[in-house]
Amino acid sequence: MTVTTSDTASAPQPKYRKDYQAPGFWIHEVELWFDLGADGTTVRSSIRFERNAAVTEPGSPLVLMGEELETLRVSVDGKELGASGWSATATELTVRDLPGDSFTLETEVRIHPESNTALSGLYRSSGNFCTQCEAEGFRRITWFLDRPDVMATYRVTVTADKTKYPMLLSNGNRIEEREEEGGRHSVVWEDPFKKPSYLFALVAGDLHCHRGTFETMTGRTIDLEIYVEHKDADKCDHALGSLQRSMKWDEETFGLEYDLDLYMIVAVSDFNMGAMENKGLNVFNSKYVLARTDTASDADFEAVEAVIAHEYFHNWTGNRVTCRDWFQLTLKEGLTVYRDARFTADKTSEAVKRIDDVQGLRAHQFAEDSGPMAHPIRPEQYIEMNNFYTSTVYEKGAEVIRMYETLLGRDGFRKGMDLYFERHDGQAVTCDDFRAAMADANGRDLDQFERWYLQKGTPTLKAVGCYDEPNQTYTLELTQSAPENEPHFEPTHMPVSFGLVGPTGADMGLAFEGEDASKAPTNRVLELREMTQTWTFHGVCARPVPSVLRGFSAPVNLEMERSQEDLAFLFAHDSDSFNRWDAGQTLFKGVLLALADRAAKGEALTLDPAVVEAVRNLLNDESLDGSLKSQAMSLPGFSVLSQARTHVNPAALIEARDFVIETLSRELRGDLLAQRKAARPTGAYRADKESIHGRRLANAALGLLSATGEDDIIEMAEEQFAAADNMTDSQAALGCLVQIPGSHRTQALQAFYERWSGDALVMDKWFAIQAMSRPFDVAAYELLRAHKNFTMENPNRVRSLVGVFAMQNFRGFHAQDGSGYRAVADAVLELDSLNPQVASRMVRALNPWKQFAAPWSDLMKAQLERIREKKGLSKDVFEIVSSALG
Ligand code: PHE
Ligand code: ZN
Numbered sequence: 001m002t003v004t005t006s007d008t009a010s011a012p013q014p015k016y017r018k019d020y021q022a023p024g025f026w027i028h029e030v031e032l033w034f035d036l037g038a039d040g041t042t043v044r045s046s047i048r049f050e051r052n053a054a055v056t057e058p059g060s061p062l063v064l065m066g067e068e069l070e071t072l073r074v075s076v077d078g079k080e081l082g083a084s085g086w087s088a089t090a091t092e093l094t095v096r097d098l099p100g101d102s103f104t105l106e107t108e109v110r111i112h113p114e115s116n117t118a119l120s121g122l123y124r125s126s127g128n129f130c131t132q133c134e135a136e137g138f139r140r141i142t143w144f145l146d147r148p149d150v151m152a153t154y155r156v157t158v159t160a161d162k163t164k165y166p167m168l169l170s171n172g173n174r175i176e177e178r179e180e181e182g183g184r185h186s187v188v189w190e191d192p193f194k195k196p197s198y199l200f201a202l203v204a205g206d207l208h209c210h211r212g213t214f215e216t217m218t219g220r221t222i223d224l225e226i227y228v229e230h231k232d233a234d235k236c237d238h239a240l241g242s243l244q245r246s247m248k249w250d251e252e253t254f255g256l257e258y259d260l261d262l263y264m265i266v267a268v269s270d271f272n273m274g275a276m277e278n279k280g281l282n283v284f285n286s287k288y289v290l291a292r293t294d295t296a297s298d299a300d301f302e303a304v305e306a307v308i309a310h311e312y313f314h315n316w317t318g319n320r321v322t323c324r325d326w327f328q329l330t331l332k333e334g335l336t337v338y339r340d341a342r343f344t345a346d347k348t349s350e351a352v353k354r355i356d357d358v359q360g361l362r363a364h365q366f367a368e369d370s371g372p373m374a375h376p377i378r379p380e381q382y383i384e385m386n387n388f389y390t391s392t393v394y395e396k397g398a399e400v401i402r403m404y405e406t407l408l409g410r411d412g413f414r415k416g417m418d419l420y421f422e423r424h425d426g427q428a429v430t431c432d433d434f435r436a437a438m439a440d441a442n443g444r445d446l447d448q449f450e451r452w453y454l455q456k457g458t459p460t461l462k463a464v465g466c467y468d469e470p471n472q473t474y475t476l477e478l479t480q481s482a483p484e485n486e487p488h489f490e491p492t493h494m495p496v497s498f499g500l501v502g503p504t505g506a507d508m509g510l511a512f513e514g515e516d517a518s519k520a521p522t523n524r525v526l527e528l529r530e531m532t533q534t535w536t537f538h539g540v541c542a543r544p545v546p547s548v549l550r551g552f553s554a555p556v557n558l559e560m561e562r563s564q565e566d567l568a569f570l571f572a573h574d575s576d577s578f579n580r581w582d583a584g585q586t587l588f589k590g591v592l593l594a595l596a597d598r599a600a601k602g603e604a605l606t607l608d609p610a611v612v613e614a615v616r617n618l619l620n621d622e623s624l625d626g627s628l629k630s631q632a633m634s635l636p637g638f639s640v641l642s643q644a645r646t647h648v649n650p651a652a653l654i655e656a657r658d659f660v661i662e663t664l665s666r667e668l669r670g671d672l673l674a675q676r677k678a679a680r681p682t683g684a685y686r687a688d689k690e691s692i693h694g695r696r697l698a699n700a701a702l703g704l705l706s707a708t709g710e711d712d713i714i715e716m717a718e719e720q721f722a723a724a725d726n727m728t729d730s731q732a733a734l735g736c737l738v739q740i741p742g743s744h745r746t747q748a749l750q751a752f753y754e755r756w757s758g759d760a761l762v763m764d765k766w767f768a769i770q771a772m773s774r775p776f777d778v779a780a781y782e783l784l785r786a787h788k789n790f791t792m793e794n795p796n797r798v799r800s801l802v803g804v805f806a807m808q809n810f811r812g813f814h815a816q817d818g819s820g821y822r823a824v825a826d827a828v829l830e831l832d833s834l835n836p837q838v839a840s841r842m843v844r845a846l847n848p849w850k851q852f853a854a855p856w857s858d859l860m861k862a863q864l865e866r867i868r869e870k871k872g873l874s875k876d877v878f879e880i881v882s883s884a885l886g
Contacts, residue, residue, distance in 0.1 A: 011878070011882075012383045012384075012875040012878060012879070013383070014381040014382060014383045015381060015382060015383075016380060016381045017325070017327040017378070017379070017380050017381065018380070020324070020325050020327075021055060022052060022054065022055050022149065023052055023055065023145055023147060023149060023150050024051070024052055024055045024056035024060070024062070024063070025049045025050060025051055025052055025056070025062055025145060026049070026050045026052055026150065027047055027048065027049055027050075027144075027145055027150050027151075027152040028048045028049075028050060028152055028153070029047070029048040029152055029153050029154075029155075030045065030046075030047050030048075030152045030153070030154045030155070031045065031046040031047075031154075031155045031156075031157075032044070032045050032046075032142065032154065032155070032156045032157070033045075033156075033157045033159070034156070034157070034158045034159065034160075034202060035159050035160075036113075036129055036158065036159065036160040036161075036165065036204055037160075038114065039114065040110050040111070040112055040114070041110070041111050041112070041113055041122060041129075042072075042108060042109070042110055043108070043109050043110075043111060043141055043142045044106065044107070044108045045105075045106065045107050045108075045142045045143070045144075046104055046105075046106045047104065047105050047106075047144070047152075048102070048103075048104050048152075049062065049102065049103055049104070049105060050101065050102040051101035051102065053101070058101060059098070061094050061095060061096045061098070062094070062095045062098060062105070063092055063093070063094050063095075064092070064093040064095070064143040064144055064145060065091065065092065065093075065136075065139040065143070065144060065145065065146045065147075066088070066091060066092070066093055066109075066139050066140075066142070066143045066144070067090070067091060067121075067139050067140045068090075068111065068112075068121075068140055069088075069109040069110075069111060069139075069140070069142070069143065070109060070110040070111070071088050071093065071107065071108075071109055071143070072108040072109060072110060073106070073107065073108040074086045074093070074095065074105070074106070074107050075105070075106045075107075076095065076097060076098065076099060076103050076104070076105055076106075077099055077103050077104055078104075078106075081095070081097055084096075084097075085097040091139075093107070093143040107142065107143050109142055109143065111140070111141065113129055116140075117793055117834045117835055118834070118835050118836060118837065119132060119270055119271065119272050119795070119835060119837070120132050120133075120137040120140060120272070120386075120837065121133070121137045121138070121139075121140025121141050122140070122141050122202065123270075125268040125269055125270040125271070126205075126229060126268070126269055126270070127164075127205065127206075128165070128203065128204060128205025128206070128207065128268070129160075129165070129202065129203065129204040129205060130201075130202070130203045130204075130205075130266065130268050130283055131200065131201050131202045131203070131278075131283070132271070132272065132273075132276060132283065133197060133198045133199070133200050133201070133278070134198040134199075134276060135198060135326055135329075135385040135386055135389075136198075136385055136386075137198070138197035138198060138200055139197075141200075144197055145197075146197050146198075147196070147197075147325070148196040148197075148198055148322055148323045148324065148325065148326065148428055149196070149324045149325065149428040150196060150197070151194040151195055151196050151322070151426075151428060152194055152195070153190075153191060153192060153193070153194055153195075154170075154171060154172070154189075154190070154191045154195070154200065155188065155189070155190045155191075156170040156171070156188070156189045156190075156191075156202065157186055157187070157188045157189075158170060158186065158187050158189070158202060158204060159180060159184055159185070159186040160184060160185070160204050161183055161184055162179070162183055162184060162185040163183060164206060165204040165205055165206065166206055167203070167204065167205055167206065167207050167209070167227065168185070168186070168187035168203075168204050169187075169189070169201075169202065169203040169204070169227070169264060169266065169281055170187075170189035170191075170200075170201060170202045170203075170281065171189060171191040171195070171199070171200065171201055171278060171279045171280045171281050172189050172190050172191030172192060172193070172260060172262075172279065172280055173189065173190055173191070173192070173260065173261065173262060174187060174188075174189055174262070175188050175189065175190050176188035191260075191279055191280065192260075193259065193260070193279060193319070193320070194426060195279050195319065195322075196322055196428065199277070199278050199279045199319055199322075200278065201276070201278035201279075201281040201282075201283055203227070203266045203281065203283065205227075206230070207227040207228060207229065207230070207266070208227065208228050208229065208230045208232070208233040208236075209225050209226070209227050210225070210226040210227075210228065210233065210236035210237075210239075210240060211223070211224065211225055211226075212224040212226075212240045212243075212244065214243075214244050214247045214248075214258070214263075216247070216251065216257045216258060217251045217257055218257060220257075220261070221261075222247070222258055222260075222261060222262065222263055223261065223262045223263070224240060224243055224244070224263050224264075225262065225263070225264045225265070226239050226240055226243075226264075226265045226266075226267070226289065227264065227265065227266040227267065228266075228267045228286070228289065228290065229267070229269075229286075232267065232286070232290050234292060235289075235290035235291055235292045235295065235296075236289070236290070237291075238291040238296075238301055238304055238305070239265065239267075239289045239290075239291065239304055239308055242304060242305040242308040242309065243263070243265065243308050243312060245305070245309075245347065246305075246308060246309040246312040246313065246343065247312060249309070249343050249346065249347075250312070250313060250316070250339075253342070253343075253346075254316075254339075254414065254417055255418070256315075256316045256421075258315065259315070259320070260279075260280045262280060263280060263282075263312075264280060264281045264282065265282045265283075265284055265289060265308070265311075266281065266282070266283050266284065267284050267285075267286040267289035267290060268283060268284070268285070268286060269285075269286045269760055269794065269796070270793070270794055270795065271283070271284070271285035271286075271795060271796075272795050272835070272837045272838060273285065273389065274287075274288055274307050274310075275288050275307050275308075275310070275311050276311070277310075277311040277312075277314035277315065277318055277319060279315075279319050282311045282312075284307070284308075284311070285795075285796065286760075286761065287300075287303075287761055287764070287796060288303060288304050288307035288308070289304060289308075290304075290761060291304050293685055293687070293725075293726045293727065294725065294726060294727055294730075295727055295756075295759060295761065295762050296727055296761075297726075297727045297728040297731050297732075298687070298692045298695060298696065298728045299728075300727070301687065302344065302348065305344070305347065306340050306343070306344050307340075309339075309340045309343045309344070310336055310337065310339075310340040313336050313339045313340060313343075314332065314336050316421065317332055317335045317336050317339060318332035318333075318336060320421070320425050320426065321420065321421065321424045321425060321426075321427060321429060322427075322428045322429075323428060323429070323430075324428045324429055324430050325430075326382070326385045326388070327378055327379055327380070327382075328378065328429075328430050328431050329378075329385075329388060329389070329393050330377040330378055330393045330394075330397035330400070330431065330453075331429070331430065331431045331434055333389075333393055333394045333397055334377060334393065334394065334396075334397020334398045334399075334400055334401050335397075335398075335401050335434070337394050337395060337397065337398035337401075338397075338398040338401035338402055338405075341353060341357060341398060341402075348689065348692075349625065349627060349628075349689070351577035351578065351628060352625070352627040352628060352631065354551060354552065354577075354578050355577070355578060355581050355628075355631045356631070357395070358552045358578065358582075359631075359634075360391075360395065361391070361395050361396070361399065361555065362639075362640050362643075363637055363639040363640055364391040364395070364639070365391040365392055365395045365396050365555075366458050366557070366639075366640075366643060367639050367643060367848065368390060368391055368392055369392060369396070369456065369457050369458045369483070369485075370457065370458065370483070370484070370485065370643060371847045371848050371851075371884075372847050372850075372883045372884045372886065373387075373390070373844065373847060373880065373883055373884075374392075374456045374457055374485050375388070375390070375392055375456050376392075376453060376454055376455055376456045377392055377393055377396050377397045377400055377452065377453055378431050378453040378454070379393070382879070383875055383878070383879040384836075384840070384874075384875045384876045384879050386837050386840070386876060387840055387876060387879050387880060392456075396555055399552075399554070399555040400452045400453070400555070403449075403452070403494075403495050403553070403554060404416065404438050404446075404449075406495040406497065406525055406551075406553050406554075407444075407449075407493075407495050407525070407527065408438065408442050408444065412438075412441070412442045412444075413438070415441040415442060416437050416438035416439075416441040416442060417437075418441065419437040419438075419440060419441040420433070420434055420437035420438075423437060424437075431453050432450070435449060435450065435453075446493070448491075448492070448493040448529060449492075449493045451490055451491075451492045451493070452492055452493075455483075455486050455488070455489055455490075455492070456483070456485065456486055457482070457483025457484065457485045457486040457489075458483050458555065458556060458557050459480050459481065459482065459483055459489070459492060459494075459556045459557070460480070460481045460482075460483070460556060460557045460558075460559055461478060461479070461480055461494065461496065461528075461548075461549065461554065461556040461557070461558050461559065462478070462479040462480075462481065462559045462560070463476065463477070463478055463479075463546065463548045463549075463558065463559070463560040464476075464477045464479075464560070464561075465477075465546045465560075467540065467543045467544065469543070472538065472539055472540050472541055473536050473537060473538050473540060474500060474536070474537045474540040474544060474546075475534055475535070475536045475537075476498065476526075476534065476535050476536075476537075476546065476548075477532065477533075477534045478496060478526065478528050478532070478533055478534075478535075478548075479531060479532040480492060480494060480528060480531060480532075480556070481531070491528075491529060491530055491531050492528075492554075493527065493528075493529050494527070494528040494529075494554045494556070495525045495526075495527060495528075495553045495554055496525070496526045496527075496528055496548065496549055496553055496554060497523060497524070497525050497526075497549060497550035497551055497553035497576075498510070498523070498524055498525075498526050498535075498546070498547065498548055498549075498550065499522055499523045499524075499546075499547040499550060499574075499575070499576065500522075500537065500540065500544035500545070500546055500547070501544055501545045501546075501547055501569070501570065501573055501574060501575070502542055502544055503542050503543070503544075505569075505572070505573030506575075507522035507523070507575050508522065508540060508541075508542075508544055509521070509522060509539065510522060510523070510524045510537050511537060511538045511539050512535075512536075512537065512538065513536065513538055514538075515538065515539075516539070517537075517538060517539030517540070517541075518539075520539075522575075523550065523576075525553065545566050545569050545570055546560075547570060547574050547576055547579045548560060548579075549579070550576040550578060550579050551576060551578045551579075552578055552582070562586070564587060564590075564608070564610060564611075567583045567584075567586055567587040568583075568587060568610060568614045569583075570583035571583040571584040571587060571614055571617075571618065571632075572614070572617055572618070572621075577628065580632075581628070581631055581632055584614065584615075584618070584632055585636055587611065587614065588611070588635050588636055588660070589636045589640065589641065589644065591607070591608065591611055591660065592635065592636065592641055592653075592656050592657060592660060593641060593644055593645065593656075595607075595656035595659060595660065596641070596645075596649070596652045596653045596655070596656040596657075597652075598656075599651075599652040599653075599655040599656050599659075600649045600652035605655075605656065605659045607659070607660060607663045607664075611660075612663070612664060612667045612668065615632070615633055615664060615668060616667075616668055616671055618632040618633065619632075619633065619668065619671050619672070619675055620671060620675075625693040626679050626693035626694050626695075626696050626697030626698070627692070627693045627696045627697070629675070629697050629700075630696045630697045630699075630700035630701075633664070633700060633704065634700070635657060635660060635661065638650075638653060638654070638657070638810045641653050641657070642848070642851060642852075643851075645851075646851065647851075647852070647853040648851050648852045648853060648856075649852075649853050649856075650810055650814035650852065650856060651814070651816065653810075654810055654811055658707075661704065661707045662707050662708055664704060664707075665704050665705055665706075665707040665708045666708060668704070669705065672701040672704055672705050673701075673705065675697060675698075675701050676697070676698045676701040676702055676705070679693075679694040679695075679697040679698040679701070680694060680695070680698040681694045681695065684725070685725050685726045695728050695729060695732075699728070699729065699732035702716065702717060702720070702732060702733070702736055703732065703735065703736055706736035706739060706740075707739070709739070709740040713736075714736075714737065714740070714742075714744050717733045717736040717737050717744075718733070718737065718744055718748070720732070720733040721733035721734055721737060721748055721751075727762075727765075730752075731765055731769070733748075734748050734749070734752055734769055735769055735773075738769055738770060738773040738775075739773055739774045739775070740774070740775070741775045745775075749766070749770065752766055753766060757789065760794075760796070760797075761796070763789055763797075764796050764797060764799075764800040765800070767784060767789075767790070767797065767800035767801045767804070768800040768801070768804045770784060771784070771800065771801050771804035771805045771808070771809055772804050772805075772808045772809050773809075774811065776805070776809055776811075776812050777811075777812050777815065778812060778815060778819040778820055778823050780812075781801070781805050781812065781820075781823055782823065784801055785801065785823075785827075792827070792830055792831055792834055792835075793834060793835070795835065795838045798827070798831065798838055798842070799838075799841075802824060802827045802831075802842050803841070803842060805820070805823075805824070806820075806824045806842060806845035807845050813845065814852075814856055816855065816856070817859075818855070818856075818859030818860075818862070818863075821846065821859050821860050821862075821863045822863060824842065824843075824845055824846070824863070825843075825846070825863035825864075825866055825867055827842060828842050828843045828867055828877065829866075829867060829870055832867075832870065832873060832874050832876075832877050833872075836874030836875075836876035836877060837876055839874065839876065839877050840874070840876035840877045840879070840880050843864075843867060843877055843880050843881060844880055846860050846863055846864050846884065847880070847884045849861050849864065849884065861885070864881050864884050864885050865885065867881050868881045868882065868885060
């Protein structure tokens, strides 16, 4: 059972940021007793309250939040209250008989984790118990002031059958363990740090514990424990190493030391999100813990390390300093994504990481920001908070944090962080508090910078350059303009990193009037604060090619008229790796969009040989590592291309993209074969940087080569598939073999299935690889939907089939008869009753319906309408669908 719209007569109502009020009561101490059973769980609580006189009148009742709780008992200061003392609705407990302004309330409730398919609150996964409380799941465990500005210390007693649940975990320190009657046992936990309820966690199960330690910068030894199912005992090493590296990095980079003596991570296989930073007891989607070279790819290893780092970094940015209210979510998430990105950049390659991140940002966040769910990184309203764990709050939020760094410098940023912790450790604060710390620590005015928190949509940055040969000056005019969907746009404070590339390909000096160009810096951060500003550089002795927005210094759409020659020049020479890559992307994008327009009119397609040569040059540039080469040859995806058009004809876009891929494949065949051969690491598998770059290039080359489906390439992929001793090569080869129908396809899928059908995470890959493949249509989708290994109750499995089909298989999803849309809508309707959070992720595939041409737009809209009709639709899906149709 989930909370549904039919519970109330009217539609669910939004909450607004402007309505924030401090809580009517504070909570200082919480004590909880869990009696875990196969058939229901009893939760007893004892909570010390104190009236917040600034907000509530003496004598006014206490109102607590709850969901799906069966209330057994309520008492105050040890006296059980009769029926007149309290009353409960489906979501509120009101206690009237209060002895004064400070008192202890005790409640006892019964809950049902065994039938909780929403995976929020206390639930079961693989026979174990676990919790997920962010954002508002704690109220599904007990009556509480379930809001992040109410922070308390917790003491928790967990009691359960000892044989079935030998491990009983909660936050903080394990302080007591005792045997109980009837084969049961109890463990008592105490968390000395005040925390909001969303950071509460409990786990009970029969788990393998992988142990390690970390010695902190002050010489304390921290016990590290990673809990997984027994069958996964040999997949924990990388997670432990990642945790140790994260702890070290945060000490070295931000001077931040871990506080408790114990840090636990538990991997669960049923989890709505990636992972959760509960104090001292992280709960993870097993996908971001388990890694062994034969089951996880290089990308998976990197993702595990990044998510472990992310959750660890939350201990300071999120837990020690938390959010005052959920509108401030980006305070912890944008900042923590920024921190984990810097960590990954340090551990791998700064350039490669930046390119991967911006590619993701443009594909997902820019799309969200121009669609019906567009919102500022600090939203003004929400109906269901879970809907706002978005790429805008996370990834654009991280871009906004990165702009502080660009404006203030690394040292200035660090000073701001230090001041933030000095002022706010132990508090629940706002994005404005963070901005004030950055400003005050650096003596800077960051008032205008607030607009990044207030405005939605992606601004456009227009750049016009002018070279004055007689005067040897170069003038750059920058203009920012409003996103289409932001009527109240005012100019932002925007750092624009800039350089001039001279005719030899080397950077030129950027001298302002009176400065010496030969001594001037070759890169400057220009601060755009007006709608339009110009900068003039002197001593520019030859016509330069401008390189604007280096490193993608602001999350905007750059508009600049540039010839194909200039783009190809930057693609070959820009000293800024990001802009070098991006010049290629801009070049490809122009070519692809022009071809799509031709395809839509049924005209013949041809590819300019200069484009082929530009890619060939990059491939053979030995100054680039394999990852940069593979990024350089990846074409802008469907999402980026369709954002550039209104009335998108998906069939024409796909045709244009296929045409370019096939042409590059044919024309570059020799180069690709040579690159693959040279890049492939030889000998036994190694995970050093060089080997990772090598595999990435070799597999990208194989992928591009296989686009034409020639027999010798298929054989090559088959050989790689058969011989692979690691998942990176195996998965890449399989990914090639499934693109073209034939016995090679079915045989490879069968072999992979037989080898891995017992490993859920690898089976997710088996589903996903098929779901994104070219021949995968709705009929194939339906077959997998009915496959015995498919279930709607496991979010990873749903994402691998439904999610991948809806968001990565543009051919199948956008089938012209609307069958793809219908299949996804069917899945959404089915999921809505089981797990509204996952349903509400899937339904977003239909959000961009207005962008498409007929008949696609009407067919998408019809499915949204069909979903809206469902009786008892969850508020999660209701909010998305009504904004899409609104
Ligand atoms: N706070 C988690 C993170 O970013 C994400 C999360 C949100 C997990 C809500 C579960 C539920 O690390
Ligand atoms: Zn996070």
